[in-house]
Amino acid sequence: MGVLRLFTSRDVSAEADDRVLAKAARAGDEQAFALLVKRHQGGVRRLAARILLDEEEARDIAQLAFIKAWENLSRYDPSWCFSTWLYRIAANLAVDALRARGSRDRTHQTHLRLVGEDEAPKAPQLLQEKEVESIFRQLAQALPPAQRQAFVLREVEGLSTSEVARIMGCTETTVRNHVFAARATLRRELARRFPEYLPKGGEA
Amino acid sequence: MSCGKVCGWLPAYVALGLGEDERQEFRAHVRGCQECRRLLWQEDPALAMALALPAAEPTDGHFVEEVLAGIHQRRVEKSLARKKRVWRRVAAAAFLFLALGLAYERWPRVPPPTVVATPVQEKLVPEPFVEVEGEGVRVYQLVSEGEARTQVAFIVSPAVEL
C-alpha cells in the first residue's frame, strides 16, 4: 500500500473507503465519485504539476484524468489502490502532454534564474521550499519524459519501485535505471546553472 | 527516529537499496530534519531536493464541480456523436439503396434470346424408281444416307399401274 504512505494523515480505512466509493461510482453514483475527486484532487494535481512543470496545464490534465477515470471505472481493478490507479491515469496523460509539447520547454525557460539571484547563495538546507521548487522546475526541464515520470513518482511522491513500475508499465529495473539517469541529469544541470548549490567537492 | 540511524541508512538510500518500510521512515525523518537533509544533499542533491519540495497539495473549490461538468459535457458529446453516427449510417444506407435502384433502372437490359424461324428443310427424298423384270415389278424407294437402311418395296402384280 505504498500510496497510503504518500498521505500521512490517511490510514488503511481511507483506502478501503476509496474502494467502496469507487464501487458506488462504478454503479453510477456521481456523489461518490465527487468525494473521490475531492479527496484526491490535490495529489493528482501536484503529481501532474511536477511532471509538466506548469500549474495551469497540470490542472487541466488532472481534470481530464478524473473524467477518464469516471469513464473507465468499469475497468478499475480493485486489487490496485484507487489512488495508484488514478496516479497512473494522470501520470500517463501528463507524460503524453509533455511529449506532445516536444522540446518547447527546453528553449523556453533556459535562462530563467531564481528571483534575487544576486544575493549570496544560501546553504541548500536553508533554502525555502518555494526556492527549491523553483530550482527543481528549472533543472527538471532537462529530463526526458520517462525519467521525469519515474523520478517524480518515486523520489518526489514517494511511491515504491513496484508501484512506479506498475504505473509506467515497465520493470522495476527500468524504473531504477530511469531514476539513476534522472539524478545524474539533475546533478549535471545543477552544476551548470546553479554551481553555488553543488555539494562541496562535488563535480557534475 | 534518530539522526544517527538515518546516517547509517544514507548509503543504502542513495543506492536505491533500502527496504520499503525503512525508506519511508528515512524520507519522513529527512523531510523534517535540516541537518539530515544537508547530509543527503552532500551525497545526492537531486534526492535531497525531492524531499525538500513542498508537500502542499493544490486544491480549489471549483475543481470538483468542473470535473463533474466535464463528465456531463462528455456524456452529451458522446451521445450526440452516437446519434450522428446512427444518422450517418441511415443516410448511407438510404443513399446506397437509391443508388442501387437507379443503377438497376439504367442498367442495359439483356435482350431476350431471339428465336429465328428457319424453314424446315424438306428432306430430299429421291424419287422411287421401278424395275420391271419379266412378270415382276420392283419399286425401289431409296432413303438418305444418314438413315441406316434402305427401304425396298416389291410390287409383284403386273396389273398394277405405275
Ligand SMILES: [Zn+2]
Ligand atoms: Zn536528522
